[in-house]
Amino acid sequence: MFIFKQNGFLSIYYIIRKNFINFRGDLNIVLGYCSFELESKRSKGNVK
Numbered sequence: 001m002f003i004f005k006q007n008g009f010l011s012i013y014y015i016i017r018k019n020f021i022n023f024r025g026d027l028n029i030v031l032g033y034c035s036f037e038l039e040s041k042r043s044k045g046n047v048k
Helices: 002-044
Strands: none
Touching: none
8 A cells, every 4th residue: 555655646746747847848938939029029119
């Protein structure tokens, strides 16, 4: 029972870790896109 609990916790931890890494990757893509949009608007003079 203890081994089963430990394995279940480990699998949950790995799933969360994998999803968190994917989430961070998506967040970096979104942040990069937003900063790119801001830079292009700023170069056009729309954003001060």
